[in-house]
Amino acid sequence: MKNILPILTVLLVIVAVWYAAAIKMNAPWTYAQAERAGTEVTFSEVVRDTLAQERPVLPAPHQVAQELWDTTVMKKVTSKRSLVFHGWVTLSATMLGFAIGTTAGILLAIGITHNRAMELGVMPWAIASQTIPILAIAPMIIVVLNSMGISGLIPKSIIAAYLSFFPVAVGMVKGLRAPDAMQLDLMRTYSASDAQTFWKLRLPSSMPYLFASLKVGVAASLVGTIVAELPSGATRGLGARLLSGSYYGQTIQIWSALFAAALLAASLVIIVGVIEKITLRRMGMAV
Amino acid sequence: MKKPVIDASGVNLTFQTKDAPVHALKDVNLQIDKGDFVSFIGPSGCGKTTLLRCIAALETPTGGSLTVNGLSPDEARKARSYGYVFQAAGLYPWRTIEKNIKLPLEIMGYPKAEMDERVKRVLDLVDLSGFGKKFPWQLSGGMQQRASIARALAFDADILLMDEPFGALDEIVRDKLNEELLKLWDRTGKTICFVTHSIPEAVYLSTKIVVMSPRPGRITDVIESPLPRERPLEIRDTPEFIEIAHRVREGLREGHNA
Known part of the structure; x- marks a missing residue:
């Protein structure tokens, strides 16, 4: 159990980097949308939007996890979407x-x-x-x-x-x-x-x-x-x-x-x- | 006159290597009688192991004649004439001691019941009863080597070829195994060829000591030991023992200077 801490640390770093990358890579689309609508977006709005896009450049970890859950546990195994x-x-x-x-x-x-x-x-x-x-x-x-x-x-x-x-x-x-x-x-x-x-x-x-x-x-x-x-x-x-x-x-x-x-x-x-x-x-x- | 068990006359062996041919054995003449305990002693490169391997048909002499039990070494091997004990125990790590001893018996096609009976007998002989179910790594180096001797004794070969079997063991274990080996030799009446580079070991064990020297590998002296068959370890302090050891040492030195 002594190993659990380093393992968790590495995992945490990966997830953090992933979230940061998702925000950065999905932000241009959010800005483009805002510009088209003629509105200003605050940073927190950008973050919220980049992590919840339908077709992000890089999906956020929780989106992937959600999709995995939906397509395994929530679908019948005979379904083509499972x-x-x-x-x-x-x-x-x-x-x-x-x-x-x-x-x-x-x-x-x-x-x-x-x-x-x-x-x-x-x-x-x-x-x-x-x-x-x-x-x-x-x-x-x-x-x-x-x-x-x-x-x-x-x-x-x-x-x-x-x-x-x-x-x-x-x-x-x-x-x-x-x-x-x-x-x-x-x-x-x-x-x-x-x-x-x-x-x-x-x-x-x-x-x-x-x-x-x-x-x-x-x-x-x-x-x-x-x-x-x-x-x-x-x-x-x-x-x-x-x-x-x-x-x-x-x-x-x-x-x-x-x-x-x-x-x-x-x-x-x-x-x-x-x-x-x-x-x-x-x-x-x-x- | 009874026929010698091992008869070598004019045996030569030259290895062809890339730079130059190596003369490993030159004009080796030697007769070994039934029940002899023969030691081959000499510095490395003197051909003592090579000679043993020739007897075992693991090498083929390039000249001269060599017979084992009146057969060619190859035929003798097929007739299961000898058991061979290597420098390392070489037990299979995936087999228990019992199963390791059964290895030659399986290969030679002994029936199951007889295998068990033989395993029990040779384990007794090398004082390893009760260790049959253990894996090799659970045994000490000395015990492993004893198991490998048991493996060589499991089938009825009347010759035992041993290539520095105790070379890797410490002095105390070595003394004990030497003593046990003599008892075993006495009980089984086997002919034993024993390669070593230890003078006390050779003198203590042998009825006949073959002194060899290198470049080219040849026999420089054959000493018939006057020591009695019954040999307690203390015999090594007697004047007779010291005298033979002296002669062996002289023989080795001469071969070295020549």
Whole structure:
């Protein structure tokens, strides 16, 4: 509990800066309105107005909080205006993509650690794949898959997987190579097969590395899904919510969708962290 | 005449490195009989560990002949002829002591009931009964090393290869483990090859001391110890012990000056 004070201080500073920025950035519109009406506005009137505009340049924190409350608790989850509904659409694609990406990443890492040709032949492509901006490649994947009659969840998941396989692969390659020469020699003195060395030594050794990269991977999956929801003309999902908000100048909607996405990402990373703790404790590797 | 358990004649090993080839072992001739306790002693770089690794088929000699139980080292390894104890205990942190000892048994496909029985027996042998359910980090360094010896004893290899197993332990723990190792050797009748750079340790433990020297790694002296099998720690103060230690030291010095 000793940490609560610094945490609250930081939070307070952020909120204060945010309010100040909101006043400053929304003020021109208030002055313009007043000028058009031919009236003078006092500073307190400016403050009151800038924090309550319908389409502010920067919505105030309480406006975003209000919107979040209205679109989660106050709406039925089946409603198209419910963030829970949109969040679920995004989450399901994220989870499927994360599952695909993690599986692909682990398989790739196993291939790379056991086959030199694969390391030299596949690794450069895996690296290259991550240097292409996802924003550029996402529409193409969606268009191509759409022409093949695949739409909805799958294309988004594939883009999520595209972003999440890489950290998992890199982490697992490192993890599977974590056993030192002595531990590998020990397996050789038992004439252990490659499969036995993998299951009994390499895989357990890689667990801490796997979880570290899963945390990166799950967040990347969410980013991938949201990006995939932007260009698809989708009407569902947090990405679609962001896009429609920007179409109609609904800044409050954009910000609340952003916060929903951030909260979702944080929860996912925390869940992976909890699973990590439980697993490593079961394995006897965490005190 | 009975056949030696380990027979090396004219063994050479040259490592090809980037700058120049390194002559790690040169014309090594050595016979080790069943039940011997052989120490390899010498400064670092003398090839003592390399020789042990050749016996274990972890390195392959580039010349000469080397047999273990009359087989090639590779075949001997596949026949589970030896257990190997490394410098560090190298226990898997995710396995309990019991499960660590089961590791070679699992790999070698022992039935479950027999595994449990063997684990119990070797834990007894190294005086670790009751610690089977503990994780390695809950044990001291000396206890971890004992567990790693138990792991090497769990299957029926009649040769025990030990590469400076007590090198990282303090003197008091080391004395105790040396004493226990001798008892264990006496009880099991195994052939033990033991790499060390401690003269008292080598003299105290061995029936045969192999003195080695570096550049190139070679054997400079083989001393058959006249000490009795039964050795209390106090034997280290007897004139016989001191005389052997002296001869080992002379051998090491000679090798160094040559």
